Amino acid sequence: xxxxxxxxxxxxxxxxxxxxxxxxxxxxxxxxxxxxxxxxxxxxxxxxxxxxxxxxxxxxxxxxxxxxxxxxxxxxxxxxxxxxxxxxxxxxxxxxxxxxxxxxxxxxxxxxxxxxxxxxxxxxxxxxxxxxxxxxxxxxxxxxxxxxxxxxxxxxxxxxxxxxxxxxxxxxxxxxxxxxxxxxxxxxxxxxxxxxxxxxxxxxxxxxxxxxxxxxxxxxxxxxxxxxxxxxxxxxxxxxxxxxxxxxxxxxxxxxxxxxxxxxxxxxxxxxxxxxxxxxxxxxxxxxxxxxxxxxxxxxxxxxxxxxxxxxxxxxxxxxxxxxxxxxxxxxxxxxxxxxxxxxxxxxxxxxxxxxxxxxxxxxxxxxxxxxxxxxxxxxxxxxxxxxxxxxxxx
Amino acid sequence: xxxxxxxxxxxxxxxxxxxxxxxxxxxxxxxxxxxxxxxxxxxxxxxxxxxxxxxxxxxxxxxxxxxxxxxxxxxxxxxxxxxxxxxxxxxxxxxxxxxxxxxxxxxxxxxxxxxxxxxxxxxxxxxxxxxxxxxxxxxxxxxxxxxxxxxxxxxxxxxxxxxxxxxxxxxxxxxxxxxxxxxxxxxxxxxxxxxxxxxxxxxxxxxxxxxxxxxxxxxxxxxxxxxxxxxxxxxxxxxxxxxxxxxxxxxxxxxxxxxxxxxxxxxxxxxxxxxxxxxxxxxxxxxxxxxxxxxxxxxxxxxxxxxxxxxxx
Numbered sequence: 001x002x003x004x005x006x007x008x009x010x011x012x013x014x015x016x017x018x019x020x021x022x023x024x025x026x027x028x029x030x031x032x033x034x035x036x037x038x039x040x041x042x043x044x045x046x047x048x049x050x051x052x053x054x055x056x057x058x059x060x061x062x063x064x065x066x067x068x069x070x071x072x073x074x075x076x077x078x079x080x081x082x083x084x085x086x087x088x089x090x091x092x093x094x095x096x097x098x099x100x101x102x103x104x105x106x107x108x109x110x111x112x113x114x115x116x117x118x119x120x121x122x123x124x125x126x127x128x129x130x131x132x133x134x135x136x137x138x139x140x141x142x143x144x145x146x147x148x149x150x151x152x153x154x155x156x157x158x159x160x161x162x163x164x165x166x167x168x169x170x171x172x173x174x175x176x177x178x179x180x181x182x183x184x185x186x187x188x189x190x191x192x193x194x195x196x197x198x199x200x201x202x203x204x205x206x207x208x209x210x211x212x213x214x215x216x217x218x219x220x221x222x223x224x225x226x227x228x229x230x231x232x233x234x235x236x237x238x239x240x241x242x243x244x245x246x247x248x249x250x251x252x253x254x255x256x257x258x259x260x261x262x263x264x265x266x267x268x269x270x271x272x273x274x275x276x277x278x279x280x281x282x283x284x285x286x287x288x289x290x291x292x293x294x295x296x297x298x299x300x301x302x303x304x305x306x307x308x309x310x311x312x313x314x315x316x317x318x319x320x321x322x323x324x325x326x327x328x329x330x331x332x333x334x335x336x337x338x339x340x341x342x343x344x345x346x347x348x349x350x351x352x353x354x355x356x357x358x359x360x361x362x363x364x365x366x367x368x369x370x371x372x373x374x375x376x377x378x379x380x381x382x383x384x385x386x387x388x389x390x391x392x393x394x395x
Numbered sequence: 396x397x398x399x400x401x402x403x404x405x406x407x408x409x410x411x412x413x414x415x416x417x418x419x420x421x422x423x424x425x426x427x428x429x430x431x432x433x434x435x436x437x438x439x440x441x442x443x444x445x446x447x448x449x450x451x452x453x454x455x456x457x458x459x460x461x462x463x464x465x466x467x468x469x470x471x472x473x474x475x476x477x478x479x480x481x482x483x484x485x486x487x488x489x490x491x492x493x494x495x496x497x498x499x500x501x502x503x504x505x506x507x508x509x510x511x512x513x514x515x516x517x518x519x520x521x522x523x524x525x526x527x528x529x530x531x532x533x534x535x536x537x538x539x540x541x542x543x544x545x546x547x548x549x550x551x552x553x554x555x556x557x558x559x560x561x562x563x564x565x566x567x568x569x570x571x572x573x574x575x576x577x578x579x580x581x582x583x584x585x586x587x588x589x590x591x592x593x594x595x596x597x598x599x600x601x602x603x604x605x606x607x608x609x610x611x612x613x614x615x616x617x618x619x620x621x622x623x624x625x626x627x628x629x630x631x632x633x634x635x636x637x638x639x640x641x642x643x644x645x646x647x648x649x650x651x652x653x654x655x656x657x658x659x660x661x662x663x664x665x666x667x668x669x670x671x672x673x674x675x676x677x678x679x680x681x682x683x684x685x686x687x688x689x690x691x692x693x694x695x696x697x698x699x700x701x702x703x704x705x706x707x708x
Contacts, residue, residue, distance in 0.1 A: 023485035024478060050489055052481035057474070057518030064471035064515060068442075068478025071465055074486055076478070090468055098465075193491065200463045200479060202438045202497050209466025210453040 002182040009172040010035030012140040012179045013079075013105050013165070016147035018049045019187040023074035026065040028056040030084040031117045032169040033107035037079065059084040063091035063104070070100035070162075071208055073199035075151070077102065081169060082109030085123040095162045096131030096224060098209055101154035101194070103147065104132075106166045107173035108270075108321075110359055118360010119169035121270060122322040125333055131224045133163040133231060134299035136270040140177035143167045145248060148182075152191050153238050159231045160196065164299075168321075171271040171362070182246055190245045228300050235297060253302035254309045255294040258284055262291030264375035267310060267338055268319035269295040272356075272363045276319075279368040290372050295334070306341040314379035315350050316342075317371050321357045331355050331388035350378050353388030354395070363391075370395050397436065397603040403596045407433055415459035418451040421628030423618035423635065424531045425451075427592040428502060431529055431616075434599035435606060437462060439498040440479060444472035444512055446504035447538040447620075448531065470511050472501040473519035473528060480524040498606050499526045505546040506536050509573040516577075520611040523583030527605040527612045530573060533620035541623040545571035548643070549690060550683045551675045553623075558678040565678060569690060574615040575697070578649050585610030587649040588657070591617040593635030594646060597657055601648070617644045625674025634672060641669040642691040645698045654698040663700075666691050 007015070013036045017025070025044075027037040043049040052069075056062035059080045066076035080088065085106055095102065110120040121136070128134060133154055137143040143165070150163035167173050198206060212220060235252050243249035257273075258280050259265055266276055273294040283290045293309050293316075295302075310316050320332025329335045331353025342349050354371050357363040374395060378384045389395040400406050412432035418425040424447055432439070441460060443449040444467040452459055453466065467475040476499050483499075486492040501516075508516055508530035516528060535553050536542040542555040549569050552558055556566035578587050585608035590598040598616065605612030619634040621627065626634055638644040639658065643666055646658040666688045670676035679687070695701070 023489065023491065024481045026478070050485070052485045054477060054481050055518075055522060057514055057521075060470060061474040061515055061518055064467070064474030065478035065481070067471075068465070068467075068475035068480075069482040070478075071475075072440075072479040072482035072486070073492065074482035076482070090470060094466070094468065200440045200465055200497075201492075201494055202440060202462055203494060205461060205463045207453065207458040207460065207464045210455045210458055211450060211466075212455045216455055 002180050002186070004178055004180050006176045007140055007179050008035060008174050008176055009137065009140040009143040009167045010107065010174065011039050012144035013147055013167070014039035014043065015181050016144040017077050018043050019182065019184060020075060020148060020151050020191060022051050022077045024052045024054065024066060024069035024076040026054045026056045026062040026078045028059055028062050028080070028084065030081045030109070032109060032173045033079045033081040033105060035173060036105055036107070059088040060091060063088040063095065066102045067091060067095050067100060070102040071098060071200050073194070073196060073201070075194040079105035079107070081107050082117070082123045083111055086111060086126050089127060092127050092130035092132065094209065099160040099198070099227065101160050101162055101196070103150055103154065103163045103165060105147065106164050107169045108166060109169045114359045116360050119171055120321055120323070120358055120360060121168070124164055124166045125322045127164070128299055128333070131161060131228055132299060133161055134166065135297040137165070137167045137172055138271045138273050138294060140172065140175070141179045143172060144179055144181065145242070145250070148187060148191060149238060149242055153231060153234055155194050156234045156238070159227060159234050161227055161231060168271040180248070186245055190242065232300055250296065253297050253305040255296055256309065257292040257294065259291035259293060261289055262313060263289040264315045264317070264372065264379050265291040265293050265310070265313050266317045266319055266368070266371060267293045267295065267334070269298060269334065270321060272319065272321060275363055275365065276368050279365050279372070283372060288372065301337055303341045306338060310338065310342060311345055311349055313349060315352065315375045317352050317354055317375045319354045319356055319363070319371070323358065329353055329387050335388065347383060350382065350384050352378055352384045354391060355388060356391040367391050397434070397606055399603065400434070400596060400599050406596070406599060407436070409433070411435070411437065411439065411461045413459050413461055415457040416452040417454060418447070419622050419628070421621040421631040423592055423620055423631050424448050424504070424533055426631065427531055427598065427616045427618050430592065430595050430598050431500065431502070431602050432462070434602035435498050435500060438495055439500060440465070442467045442472055442476050442479070442499070442501045444501065444503045444507035445469035446507050447533065448502050448504065450538045469507045471515045472503045472507050472512050473515035473517070476501045476526045476528070477519045477522060477524045480526055501526060501528045503528065503530055505530060505532045505534060505544045509545045509571050517581070520577065520581040520584055520613065523610055525610055527602070527614060529614045529616060531616045531618040533618045533623060535620065535623045537620050537623040546573065548687065550679050550687055552678065553675070563678065563680060564683045572694070574613065577613045581611070583611055584613065586612035589615045589617070589644070589646055591635045591639055591644060591646060593632045593639065594658060597646065623675070626672050630672060637664070637669040637672070640664050641666045642695045642700065643669050645694060645700070647698050656698060656700070659700065
């Protein structure tokens with residue numbers, strides 16, 4: 001059996017990396033994810049984890065080091081935040097293109113400006129379409145679990161894709177929560193050693209990353225498309241097995257909170273959903289039919305599951321904690337993805353975008369109350385008078 | 396431990412850079428690649444940052460290697476090599492592989508080493524990874540159609556440094572000196588040398604010394620490019636020799652912080668002898684050639700050769 005400890009999201013992730021018994025870690029400091037790496041450095045120095053701890057020369061170098069390590073057959077881990085995530089942009093597509101199932105933890109931080117290190121999901125969402133598995137933890141416990149779940153999903157021979165295990169900076173990465181740290185034997189049962197047959201080994205020479213003719217391009221991209229689409233089944237299986245071994249059951253796609261007879265819900269991802277839950281609970285005590293649907297897996301996007309989940313309410317408010325200037329719907333990518341999922345249901349489910357918590361600001365209880373009040377109006381009118389609202393200026 | 400090759404006749408007959416590429420006729424980088432691979436032998440992994448030796452070699456399904464090869468971005472050869480090295484170290488230590496530790500060789504062009512790739516290169520050497528980084532210098536971004544790189548010589552024509560009435564000499568800047576950048580400031584460096592494809596025995600033995608060094612080794616190889624420098628495709632080896640004999644390129648090893656010449660021309664020829672065969676210098680006026688001569692004299696002086704060559708004709 002595992003042990004229960006009060007630890008932060010960063011320390012929880014580091015514990016998962018240790019349990020995953022990785023061979024290569026590549027670091028570079030940037031707040032707030034740095035805490036993951038300091039904890040791993042301590043584990044290596046104290047002899048708790050036998051891994052090569054490589055000092056990256058920047059995030060681009062970090063992703064390049066783990067690309068090489070994974071191609072050589074090692075289980076590899078790295079991470080970053082904010083502008084670090086975007087600095088490494090060049091390397092994300094080669095990693096998924098060569099089908100290297102390494103893992104990167106992202107503790108969200110704004111891009112610059114404002115330069116205040118605050119949390120915002122813009123960084124990780126900038127690289128959302130690069131062929132990586134991606135999703136957000138909302139608690140330190142889930143941060144630990146996500147790392148184990150994602151290695152297992154990504155390394156499955158039917159998938160072989162890298163993973164971004166995301167957590168909101170500070171709101172998850174630095175807030176202490178009670179975490180059940182599983183024991184090594186449980187993890188060993190859940191996560192077998194990484195085995196890829198396409199590795200760099202002079203005893204079996206292979207060429208990795210050869211240049212292709214344009215005529216081969218469509219087929220190559222179609223394979224990567226099939227890999228991420230094919231991961232849906234594996235994601236469900238692995239979540240099922242995770243529940244069986246560790247006793248913690250997660251819905252693979254969306255977590256529903258007090259939605260049974262709800263009329264209006266908020267749809268969002270990440271740690272701010274925990275704040276939203278307390279507001280939902282309070283409003284329920286006051287007799288309001290409100291709920292929360294929290295997205296757990298962002299890539300591949302669970303279009304059907306989101307449609308099934310959201311299609312039954314009278315109004316849906318989508319909270320975007322990222323900037324997407326000039327986007328359709330004038331909010332964020334979650335709103336556009338949710339609307340795509342709901343497309344065809346007509347005016348049955350009016351959707352409203354709420355852009356909130358930008359630049360590292362928290363999303364307050366007061367703001368969630370205002371969102372639910374607006375959703376009540378929308379449900380009553382059967383339509384929204386405005387596509388989206390930027391908080392706190394427009395609501 | 397790779398043994399010294401005593402003579403060119405005693406070089407291994409086995410080839411690990413084999414037919415299957417589509418480099419230009421007389422390609423200097425391809426010629427040196429063959430020598431590097433021959434010297435390194437079968438227990439080798441090559442990395443190819445984007446550049447000529449990626450684009451012209453790796454046509455899908457017919458790459459010219461008998462050993463593993465992986466693509467790296469033009470930016471990150473040093474970092475990808477670091478990852479492979481760290482992986483092998485950890486996997487061997489943790490008994491996750493029964494493979495022998497391989498030769499890990501980066502084959503980067505001048506862009507992937509002296510320019511956009513320099514950050515990853517320097518970091519790998521700072522960290523002390525057991526790799527051999529070969530910078531094959533064809534003195535331009537050749538794969539993209541001949542644009543100036545930091546190692547393009549003063550006065551050379553490229554499509555980004557054309558000669559014209561306002562800029563008569565073409566390239567105005569003096570080239571970066573990459574081996575000297577690498578030689579000073581990387582305390583973990585275990586071996587550093589320059590080589591030329593025109594001196595194959597010397598080149599192969601430097602590859603072996605680098606691989607035996609048990610730490611980061613840097614080999615800077617002069618690799619003439621018929622297309623980019625505008626000379627006949629059957630003159631690659633001669634041009635390489637002339638570069639050394641005129642002092643435009645120097646063959647040395649770093650030995651205890653000192654430059655030790657591995658080949659000293661008996662009599663230095665003027666640089667005009669080198670540039671007269673190359674179309675990229677055909678626009679140069681005497682004052683430009685004199686500047687190039689002074690550049691060669693300075694580089695020679697730095698490695699202990701006082702130029703006594705006659706001035707340009």
